[in-house]
Amino acid sequence: MRSDAVLNEAVRGPSGPRKHRMLPSWVATTALLLPTYAWLTLAVLLPLLTMFVFSFMSATPMGKAPITFTLKHYRAFIDQPYLLNIGWTSLVIGFWTTLLCAIFGFLAAVALARATVGRMRETLLILILLPFWTNGLVRVFSWTMVLRENGFLDNVLHMVSADTGSISFLYTRYAIVLGLVHGYLPYMILTCYIALVTIDDAIIEAAASLGARWWTILFRILIPMAAPGLISGAVLTFVPVIGSFMEPRILGGKVGVTMGTVIEDQFTQAFNWPLGAALSFTLLAVVLAIFATFSGVLRRGAAA
Amino acid sequence: MTNVKVDTVAKTYGSTKVLTDISTEFVEGSFTSLLGPSGSGKTTLLRIIAGFIKPDEGVVMIGNNDVTNIPVWGRNIGMMFQSYALFPHMTIAQNVAFGLERRGIKGAAARKEVDRALEMVRLPGFADRMPKQLSGGQQQRVALARAMVIKPSVLLLDEPLSALDRRLRQEMQVELLRIQRESGLTTIFVTHDQEEALTLADTVAILDKGRIVQTGKPATVYERPTTRFAAEFLGDSNFLEGKVEGGAVRLASGTVVRTASTLPANGSDVTLAVRPEKMTISSGGSHANRLEARITTVIYAGPVLSYLLETPDGMAVKLFAQNKDGVVLKQGDTISLDWSPEHTIAVAS
């Protein structure tokens, strides 16, 4: 700031009339936004662009094979129809994970925002964020300890009734969803919590005074008013979940073949980066299409 | 349209007694102001009646029903909040219809009730707007319509007008009074503002430190305060302290003051309260009580002049006079004050 002023002084001379706006406003705006755009370019646009370019290459550019332009990777879903099944599996896992996160996350956020005050609230928030801070791999492997045959879950069951069989459901889709819900629940709780704490107590009291019981307050007041938090939580959960590969691999075993693991395989096992990139972009397109439909429905619902 | 009765209600938070032995009745169709300093327990009492807080002891009756153990949603109360508390995601019509829906009134029947309620608060044609599109005063009217449309047994208001500016506030006072009179709804109104309390209410209840110290018609509470606190909190008062002597009171200065109040036995200490506007600058009339005092300050307030005076023995006295001839008396003048025994009230200290 100071050096600017000095510079301008020098250019205009000390006797010149002091003008407060020395630069056109768009210059200042651009200057202020530059770091943001620079960061976005570096962190988002460049990697995406690189991957986008890769997705049209005939082979991974590090190999010896000559590189040519091709669209064949985008035909993967047509050429290899089993991918459709895998894609569907991913969407189903994403749907259930998001739904369960939304239900439990919202209720937890309500309890946190409405039923607690002061220190208790802070402590609970930290407890909720704990899975966030633990290493994801450790988190997922600890679930295998719980869920495997003769694991923690079975042990607890056998303590209650000794002669029942195993209820182990490791290496099923339920295990995948469980692991994913555990991992992504904090996002949902946080976004819902932020939306819920801004609701004035008087609004809830007004509803109660008009005869509303807790479920009416939940469905008619809290959920609609905290909808932005629910929606951003759903986006923050759904998108990474359908691309996830760690949980499906470790908790799903043989049934854990999802878009996430297929894409990961292209990069780490098959060394087919272009196909991996093309599959990623196809997935991205599907996700965007789902959100576009969804937000269209929401908007029409709000307008009606 | 029901009596509301509170019987020996007490509430303690931790070690602070917020309400102590509150027993009072809000008569059917009455408009009661709960008045008291900050922290005296007004909101707590109102919320106990509403059902948001459970009293530690005592009973709350609405009509013939003991509602002490009935939660808010089962009490059929109308409630208005300082922050309006409209549902921001619903239209005005949906806001007003919310309570009707809870009572199973839907569709055309609900629509008719909503329209009637909005007409009552003079906001017809606002049904399809969102709360955000309304001014503060309009939002508070919607809140009133929403509370009234369910035909509550009692209307509870906690400083509902204090977020509004002075003009809007007065406008809403008139509106509230009209609607209350028309509906005949038992209304309990918490306020800090004594003028509001006196002009709106037909009953005033004064709270101090969790106790109701006096209840009555505004004029009675104002003209006949029973305690020093009531005399001081509601309006202004001069306090004269002395000893009872032969049916009158002898002050420390030796001046004898007569009062129409019943006095305790000879020799007891008493406090007398006299409103500053009841004193007149002596015209040689036949008022029975008289004091000599020197003017220390003249405060010019337009229609009213306030004189701060001091008697020869150092007692401070305040006097309000109508501004008939402008400022003729000035600081340092010694005048004599007259007032009637009728306006000399013995109060408990």
Ligand SMILES: Nc1ncnc2c1ncn2[C@@H]1O[C@H](COP(=O)(O)OP(=O)(O)OP(=O)(O)O)[C@@H](O)[C@H]1O
């Ligand atoms: N939940 C609570 N926990 C502890 N103390 C409380 C609680 N609610 C109220 N109090 C205390 O009870 C007393 C009375 O509070 P209340 O809100 O009823 O006062 P009020 O007369 O409405 O005051 P104001 O005019 O400032 O609104 C206060 O001293 C307050 O600190």
Ligand SMILES: [Mg+2]
């Ligand atoms: Mg209060």
